[in-house]
Amino acid sequence: MHKPTISRRLFVIVNTLVLSAITLLGIIPFIHLLSISLSSNTAAMAGEVRLWPVGFNLDAYRYLGEKVEFFRSFRVSLTRVVLGTAVNMFLVFITAYPLSKSNHQFKFRTPYVWFFAITMFFGGGLIPTYMIVKNTGLIDSVWALILPGALNVWNMVLMLNFFRTIPKELEEAATIDGAGHWRILWRIYLPVSLPSIATIGLFTIVGHWNAWFDGILYLNSPDKYPLQTYLSTLIMSINSQMTSISIEQIKAMENLSEKTLRTAQIFMGALPIMVVYPFLQKYFVKGMTVGSVKE
Amino acid sequence: MRTLKKEYLLHLMLLPGVIVTLIYAYGPMAGLVMAFQQFEPLAGFFHSDFVGFDNFRYVFELPDFKQVLWNTIVISVFKMILFLLVPLILALLLNEVTRRWFSRFIQSAIFLPFFLSWTVLGGVIIELFSLNGPVNGLLGSLDMEPIMFMLDNHWFRGIIIGSDVWKGMGYNMIVMLAAITGIHATLYEAAEVDGAGRWKQMIHITLPGMAPILILLGVLSLGGILNAGFEQILIMYNPTVYEGADIIDTFVYRLGMFSQQFGPAAAVGFFKSVISLALVAVTYYAAYKYNNYRIF
Numbered sequence: 001m002h003k004p005t006i007s008r009r010l011f012v013i014v015n016t017l018v019l020s021a022i023t024l025l026g027i028i029p030f031i032h033l034l035s036i037s038l039s040s041n042t043a044a045m046a047g048e049v050r051l052w053p054v055g056f057n058l059d060a061y062r063y064l065g066e067k068v069e070f071f072r073s074f075r076v077s078l079t080r081v082v083l084g085t086a087v088n089m090f091l092v093f094i095t096a097y098p099l100s101k102s103n104h105q106f107k108f109r110t111p112y113v114w115f116f117a118i119t120m121f122f123g124g125g126l127i128p129t130y131m132i133v134k135n136t137g138l139i140d141s142v143w144a145l146i147l148p149g150a151l152n153v154w155n156m157v158l159m160l161n162f163f164r165t166i167p168k169e170l171e172e173a174a175t176i177d178g179a180g181h182w183r184i185l186w187r188i189y190l191p192v193s194l195p196s197i198a199t200i201g202l203f204t205i206v207g208h209w210n211a212w213f214d215g216i217l218y219l220n221s222p223d224k225y226p227l228q229t230y231l232s233t234l235i236m237s238i239n240s241q242m243t244s245i246s247i248e249q250i251k252a253m254e255n256l257s258e259k260t261l262r263t264a265q266i267f268m269g270a271l272p273i274m275v276v277y278p279f280l281q282k283y284f285v286k287g288m289t290v291g292s293v294k295e
Numbered sequence: 296m297r298t299l300k301k302e303y304l305l306h307l308m309l310l311p312g313v314i315v316t317l318i319y320a321y322g323p324m325a326g327l328v329m330a331f332q333q334f335e336p337l338a339g340f341f342h343s344d345f346v347g348f349d350n351f352r353y354v355f356e357l358p359d360f361k362q363v364l365w366n367t368i369v370i371s372v373f374k375m376i377l378f379l380l381v382p383l384i385l386a387l388l389l390n391e392v393t394r395r396w397f398s399r400f401i402q403s404a405i406f407l408p409f410f411l412s413w414t415v416l417g418g419v420i421i422e423l424f425s426l427n428g429p430v431n432g433l434l435g436s437l438d439m440e441p442i443m444f445m446l447d448n449h450w451f452r453g454i455i456i457g458s459d460v461w462k463g464m465g466y467n468m469i470v471m472l473a474a475i476t477g478i479h480a481t482l483y484e485a486a487e488v489d490g491a492g493r494w495k496q497m498i499h500i501t502l503p504g505m506a507p508i509l510i511l512l513g514v515l516s517l518g519g520i521l522n523a524g525f526e527q528i529l530i531m532y533n534p535t536v537y538e539g540a541d542i543i544d545t546f547v548y549r550l551g552m553f554s555q556q557f558g559p560a561a562a563v564g565f566f567k568s569v570i571s572l573a574l575v576a577v578t579y580y581a582a583y584k585y586n587n588y589r590i591f
Contacts, residue, residue, distance in 0.1 A: 008493065015388055019401050022385065025461070026404035029419045032429060036422070047427025095312035098305035106305050112313075119316055121579075122572045124323020125564025126544070127551040131329070132322040135339075148319040151312045181304045210412035213526050217552070231414040232530055235421065266418040270411050277410055281403055284410075285469050 030270070037061070037264035044259045060264035070265060072223060073230035076142065077209060080226050084146045084208040089201055091151045092159050097185050099156070100163035116153050126217075133218055144218035145211065145226070155200045162196040163189060199283050206273060231269045234262055330562040336555075350562035359537075359546070360563075367542040370456060370523040375516045377460045379509060382467035387497060389468070390475050402472075406465030417530035420458050421445060445531070448539030455531065455540055459524050467512060471505060478504035507586050514582045518575035521567050543567050 004012075031051055036044045040055030048054050064070055095116075103109050123129070129148065138144035166189065174184050190197075215229030222233070325340075330350055332343040354360055385405065392398045408416060424430050424444035431441040444450045482500050491499065525544035532540045543563060551560030 011493070012391070015391055016397075019385075019388055019392065023401050023404040026407050026465075029423060030407075033419055033422065045427075047425075047429075047432060050429055050432070091312050091315070094308045098308050101305065106302055108302070108306070112309055115313070116316060119320035121575045122324065122568060123320065124326050125561065125568055126547055127557055127561045127564055128323035128326030128329060129319070130551070131326050131336075131340075131557070132319060136318065147315065150315045150319070153316075156312075181308070185308075206410055210410075210414075212412060212414050213529070228412045228414045231418065235414060235418045235530055238421065262418070263422065266415055270415040273410050274407070277407065278403060281406065284406075285402075 030267075030274070033263050033267050037260050037267050039260060041258065041260050044263070060258075060260040063261055064264050064268065069222075069230060070227075070268070073225050073227045076224060077227040080142060080145055081205055081208045083142065085201060085204050087146055087150050088152060088155070088204045088208075089197065092156045092200065093190075093197075094185070095151060096156050096159035096163055097181070097189065100160045116151075116156065120153050130217060139218055140220045140224060142224070145208075145214050148214070152204070155204070158200060159193070159196060162193055166192055195283075195286075199286065202280050202283055209273065227269055231266060234265065238262070327561060327565050327568075329558055330565040332558055334558040334561070336557065346558070350558045351566065354559045354563050354566075359541070362538065363541050363543055363546045366452075366540060367521055367523045370452065370540075370542060371520050373456045374459055374523070375513070375520070377456065378463060378467055378516065379513055381460055382464050382471055383505075383509065385464060385468045386471035386475060387501065389472065390501070391493070402465070402469070405468060408462045409465045411462075413526045413530050416458065416462055417527070420454065420531060424454060445533070446535045448536050451532070451536040452539045455524070455528060458531075459527055462527075470512070471508060474505050474508040475501060511582055511586050514578045514585070517578045518571065520574060521571050 028051065032049070035051055035053045036049045037060050038053035038056055038058070039049045040057060041059075043049055043054035098106055099109060099113055099116075101109060124132075133139065133144055133148055136147075138147060170188055170192070171184055174188055179187065210228055212226070212228035212232045215225050216232060219225055219229070222230070225233070328340055329343065331345055331347060332340070333346045333349075334340075334343045389398055389401060392401070422428055426441055426443060430444070434441060442450060444454055478500065482504075483496055486496050486500055521543055523542040523544075525542070525548075528540055528542055528545050529548065532545070544567075547560045547563045547567075550556050550563065
């Protein structure tokens with residue numbers, strides 16, 4: 001190694017500064033949100049809070065502990081994540097298996113692949129999809145959030161490509177021992193694919209946790225809303241309040257709204273992901289690079 | 296007959312997926328007939344009257360539609376360019392960081408918003424840019440007038456574009472970093488022997504080495520040019536900024552769900568789907584030709 005030149009050293013310093021600034025850009029908004037939720041309502045409304053709580057108190061969180069809507073929607077979200085992920089993963093798994101076979105092993109593979117692939121590129125759009133969900137009687141049921149997206153074709157393709165990397169010898173040996181497809185799938189493919197299942201599973205869990213629009217669309221009664229849908233009603237209501245009124249009115253309205261409570265709820269909606277995120281990140285990164293970079 | 300017996304289990308495994316896909320993916324495609332109907336919810340697809348292209352004509356002649364189409368294209372073109380440029384610069388800068396823990400930390404921080412929902416991020420953005428939020432506080436301390444970011448068509452579009460780039464830049468950055476790590480170390484060693492500094496190495500080795508992935512990402516994003524970010528805009532906009540931020544998807548949503556104009560709404564959706572499909576087909580073919588990219 002040469003001794004670093006002056007310009008190189010200068011670059012390293014500037015680079016570190018720039019990247020640190022961008023890092024802050026990723027974190028500061030959430031610190032700000034947390035600080036508001038921990039501040040007194042008056043300080044929050046006056047816009048005095050920056051990165052440190054002003055008039056520190058836990059009132060918002062204490063109030064949140066008694067708030068029925070929040071906990072009800074939190075429970076709906078948990079149900080949705082558990083049920084939805086189970087259905088998604090099961091379908092991805094059993095659908096990817098036959099399609100990972102060669103045309104020689106499975107004669108009808110190609111038509112099936114096209115059948116699924118087309119849906120990745122063309123869809124009916126919002127209104128016809130809504131009508132179908134309505135006609136199949138799912139409106140206002142948690143299944144409306146699960147069944148329409150029960151088979152994620154993109155995840156299935158990832159899974160299928162992973163299956164193909166499993167050595168053929170494993171399967172041949174099992175076949176000789178008398179195992180059928182069903183047994184091969186659960187006894188051989190399942191244990192070997194755990195890393196891949198973990199990656200896809202994590203993406204699925206995060207997807208279900210974060211989804212909110214289908215709740216707005218398909219659920220009529222707010223007491224069935226998952227957490228993110230409930231949060232979206234809070235956010236969209238403040239946003240529509242802001243329209244066609246004077247600045248004074250906006251200021252008055254902000255004084256009325258419980259800003260600390262709202263930010264506390266938003267923060268709690270993000271918290272589960274923020275807590276597990278650092279541990280999951282490496283899986284995501286691995287899964288993503290596998291999925292997007294192809295040789 | 297023998298193959299059928301051998302393969303019946305494979306068909307059986309596909310059955311649940313096929314049924315779900317038939318109903319919820321192909322069903323809506325069939326439901327697109329309503330774009331050509333005077334659709335009555337009570338009568339359904341089968342008993343509503345056909346009106347030919349009247350819905351399309353009606354929508355295209357709406358004064359708002361041109362603006363909506365224009366907004367969609369402007370917003371997504373800006374997003375597409377920034378989604379290549381910003382992560383590229385970040386990846387190049389990050390590649391120069393030699394301390395591993397620091398690099399890891401930055402990656403995590405940049406990646407974080409990607410995993411949060413638009414409800415959370417929308418809440419954060421609205422709070423940041425509100426009239427007495429921190430951004431206006433900063434302007435105030437610089438002796439500038441407060442700006443109503445969320446009610447101003449000019450600013451709001453920038454916030455939409457900027458916040459989406461903020462949310463998504465970590466993803467492409469990781470993909471690009473992976474591409475950089477894939478470049479052979481021997482190339483850099485050879486360049487160093489030839490006396491090329493870091494800058495020259497970047498220009499002559501790193502950037503050309505990344506060209507395939509850059510072109511691939513760019514080409515593939517073209518297929519989504521009519522998707523300007525539905526959930527994001529829906530949660531952040533309000534009637535005052537419809538003029539600058541209303542996109543095809545939000546327009547369809549309001550037309551269908553609030554005005555109950557199912558036929559016209561389906562027609563706009565159909566228009567969008569057809570254009571998108573054509574673009575996807577072309578770009579996918581281009582990606583295949585250039586980069587041998589396939590998904591199956």
